[in-house]
Amino acid sequence: MIPRELRYTEDHEWVRLEGDEARVGITHHAQQQLGDIVFVELPPRGKKVQRGERLATVESVKAVGEVFAPLSGEVVATNDALVGSPDLVNKDPYGQGWLCTLRVTAPGEADALLDAAGYEAFVQRSG
Amino acid sequence: MNPYLPHTAEDVRAMLDAMGIPDVEALFSDIPAAVRERYRPVGLPPRDELAVQRRLIGLAEDSTGRRLIPFLGGGLYDHYIPPVVGHVLSRSELSTAYTPYQAELSQGTLTWMFEYQTMICELTGMEVANASMYDGATALAEAVLMAHRTTGGKVVLVPRSLLPHLRAVLATYAWGAGLSLHEVPYGEDGRLALGRVPDGTCALVVSQPNGFGILEDLTGLKDCLGRAFLIAYANPIPLAVVEPPGSFGADVVVGEGQPLGNPVSFGGPLLGFLATRMAYLRRMPGRVSGRTQDREGKAGYVMTFQTREQHIRREGATSNICTNSALCALAATVYLAALGPAGLRRVALLAYERAHALADRIAALPGYGMEFSGPFFHEFAVRCVDPHGAVAKLRRAGIAVLPPSFLHPLGIEDGLLVAVTEKRTEEELDRFVAALEG
C-alpha cells in the first residue's frame, strides 16, 4: 500500500510531483491510524505555506490529524469533494482522497523527501 | 470510622494477604517520608449522621433572608418549580451517572440532552445548542472567546446596562485572553445606544432584557457589526412571548437557565445555555449529543463532535470545559416539558402582568417614579428619593429587594431594582405598596 512513484514524509504525507506542482495527501498508514475520517479542513486557495507549516486537518471521531506542508509553496487547488465525502481519504488515500495541490517555490526541498522504500522502512521502525 | 467503607477487618486482611503486603501503611511507602512527616490533620472529629444533620440544618436556618418575601432578581429569579422536576431528578440512574462517555449505558442522559438542545434552540431561535455550561456568566464569556477566535478581533462591546456580576466574570476571562471591553451607553429609555463600532471589534453583547429589566430592540444591530458577532444574553422565560435573538441575526445566544426549573441556590449550581449557528458548530464549546444508529439500525444517541473538546484537542480545544451543569439542564428539560408552550407563556405573562401592576402602583406613590421609559418585562428600576429608607421599610414588612448599591455600577444612584414572578401574590403586592406608603 505504498505506491512506488510517490514521495513521503515522516509525518505520513505523500507527494506526487508533476512539474512545479505537487499534489499532497495522507498515506494509507495514516488514514488507518486515524480510523473513520469524518471531517477534513482544507487550506484556502492562494495560501502560501512554508515546509513543515500546518496545511490541513483530518479528523476522525476521536482523533485529530494535522497535515503539514511537505514542501514550501502556494495552494493552487483543493479537493473540494472531501467536504461532502471526507471518507474518500479512507477509501482511496492516494487517489480520490488527495487533499490539495501546491505550486512548489523551493524545488530543492523535494530532495529531503523519502522514497517509497525509505517510507516503508520508517513505518516498520516506528511500529 | 468511615461509614461508607464496606471493608471489614477480615476483608482487609484477605486483600493484603492476596497481594503479599504486610499492612495498609505499606501501600503508601511511595509517598516520600518527608511529605508524610509534614502531614497535620485538620482537627475534625468524626460525627454521626444525626449530628451532621443538625449542623447543616442549623446553617440552613441561620440565614434570616430565607424568611423574606423575595422581590429579588438581578439575574436569578424565584419561579415556581413543579415538584415533578425534583422527582425526575431524584432518579439516581440519572443523577449518579458520570458524563456519558459510554453511550450504550447512557441512553437516558444522551436522550434528554438531545431534548434539551432542541428546546434551547426553539426558545432562542438558533440552530444548535450545547448540553450546558456552568452558568450564564461563563457562557457569555465563552461566547465572547468564540467570537474572538472566529473573527480575530480583540475589542468587545459591552452595554453599560449589563448586570454587574456578568461583566465582572467577562472581564476576568477577557483579561486572560488579551481582549478589551468597551462600554456602550444606554439612552433615556434605558435601552442600548450603540454608536460607532470600533475597528477590531469581535462582538457586541446585548442583554435581553437588560440589567434594568428593559427589553431591547435588536432590530438592525447585526447590520452595524460587519464580521463581528452579535451575542445575545437572554432570560429564557420572556422568550416565550418575545421574538428570539435568532430572528435578529444573533450569532450566539447565551443565558442563565436557572429560571427554568432550578432554584436560586445561593448562586449555585446554575445553568449556562449556549446556542449558535450550524456554521459555528466546530467553534462551539461544550458537549453535544447527536442522534445516530446502532449496528442493527436502531436509533440512539452519542456525544458527538468531540474533536472540539479538551480530551482530544487539548490546548487547541474550543474550551477547557469538561464537567458542566448536566443535572440543572435536566431540570430545565423536565420543566419545559411539564409546562409546554402554553404553560411557559402563562408563566411569562403572569410575571409580566404582576410586575406591571406593581410598577404602576409604586410609580403612583409620592416620591417614587420609574427610572426609564422603555418597555420592561418582569423587573424594573424604580427611582426614589431615599432608596435606603425604602429598603428598610420593606424589610420591616418582611420583604426583600436588592440593595440600592446593586445599581451603582450601572450608573444609577437613586434607584431600586424590583423583580416580580408568578409566585408573588396579590397580597404580597399589597404588602409591598403598603410598606412604601408607611
Added chain:
Amino acid sequence: MSTIYDHGAPGRRAVALPELGQAEEELLARFPPSLRRREGPRLPEVSQPELVRHYTALSRMNYGVDTGFYPLGSCTMKHNPKLHEDLARHPGFTELHPLLPAEECQGALALLWEMGECLKGIAGMPGITLQPAAGAHGELTGMLLLKRWLEDRGELGVRTKILLPDSAHGTNPASAAMAGFSVVSLPSDRRGMVDLAALEGALGPDVAGIMLTVPNTLGIFEEDILTITQLVHEAGGLCYFDGANLNAYLGRARPGDMGADVFHINLHKTFSTPHGGGGPGAGPVTVSEALLPYLPVPDIVREDGKYRLVWDRPKSIGRVHPYFGNTLVIAKALAYILTLGDEGLREASAGAVLAANYLKAKLKGTYRVPYDRLAKHEFVLSGEGLGDGVRTLDIAKRLMDYGFHPPTVYFPLIVKEALMIEPTETEPREVLDAFAEAMLRIAAEARDHPELLRDAPHTTPVRRLDEARAVREPWLRLGGGCVG
C-alpha cells in the same frame, strides 16, 4: 428511542398554573410589535403521567453509581451518601438569593467559610476560593492567578510557557491556553514519572510554571515530587497541582507540603457529591502564600462570629463565578467531610488504594501492566495482545454485558490501548472479585471467541453506535436534523 416530543397531544400539560388577570391577547398587545414573538417555541405538550413515565424510562436506560460498579479512572465514582442530598435540598440553601446583604445570609456564608477552612487544612495551604464550578474551571482560575502573579512581578510576556507531563488530563493544556500560555509537553520516564533530566532541560526564564497531577494519571505517585517542585521554584516558576486524584492520599499528605502553589479540588470526585450525568460539580482552589493577593473577590471573612464579604483586594483577578460558587454541591461535600473527620478521610484513601492494588494484583497476570509499580487509587492496564484484532474498546463494551460500567479507555495517551481502573473505597470485596472475574473471563473470550467482544455489547438498550455517522450527518436537535 423515543423523545419527550414523541408523547402527548396538543393542549396537554403537566402543571396547573394560576390564571391571568387579563386575557392573553390583551397582555400580548401591550408589547411593542417588534418584540412580540411571531411563532411560539415548539415545546412538548404532555400530561403528567406521560412526563413521569418517559423520564422513568430514560432513567432505566442509564447506569449510575447507584446501579452498579463504576470503575471509571480519574473520576472517583464513589458512593454518594443520601443524607447529603436531603440536606442540600433544604430551602434555607435552595431558596436563598445570593444578592441579599451578607447579614441576611449568615448561615450560607458560615457554610462556605467552614468549607474553606476544612479544605485549606486538607490541602495544607493558606488561601482558598470556592468560586470555581468544576475542576477545569479551577484550573483556569489557577492559570489566571499565575498570570496575575507574573503581571505583578513584571514578568508577563516573559514567562509564557507552562510545562505539562505527557500523561496530563486534556483540561490542563486547554486551561493553560485559555489564560494565554503556551504549553510544553514533558516526557515520562520508564517509571511512568516525570523525567527529571527533561524537566531540567525545559526549565528556563521563559517558564511560568508546571501543572502536575499527583498521583499522576497512571496512578503512580511522583516519588521525586519534592525535587520537581524545588527545581521549578528555583527556576522562578510556580507549581500547579491538579487535584483530580486527591482520593489517593487524603488524610496522609498535603499538596502544600509538596511545594504546590495552586491546587484544585474536585468535590464531585473526592468528596462524594454525585456527578449528575456530567455536572454540576465544584472545583475550589487553594493557594500558597505567594498567590494570596490575587484570589478572586469577594473573600468571605469571619469576625466576632459574624461573616462578611471583603471586596477590597486591589490585586485580585476579579470574579470567576457570578456569585459564590456551587453552594449546594459545597453543602454536600461539607456534610461528607464532617461525617468522616480526619480519621475517616484517612480511611477513605486507605480503602481506595487497597482496592486498586488488590484489583491490579488479580488482573496483572492476564493483562499487561505497562508501569508496574505500587498503585495509588487507580492503575492502568493495556488491552493489547489479548486476541485476534481485539481492542480495548471491545473489552469495555463486553464489560457492559457482565453488568459493569467500563473503566476509562484510551487514556492516558502514553499507554497504548489503555484501560484506567479506579475502584474507589466504597465497593465491597465481593464486587471487586466479581469485576476481576469478569475481566479474566473476557480475556479468555478474547482468545477463544473474539467475536463476542467485537460484537459487544449484546444486552444494552442499544448496540454499538455509529459515531462516524453522527458527525458526517449531524442530527443535533429535532426539527433541524438531516432526516427531518
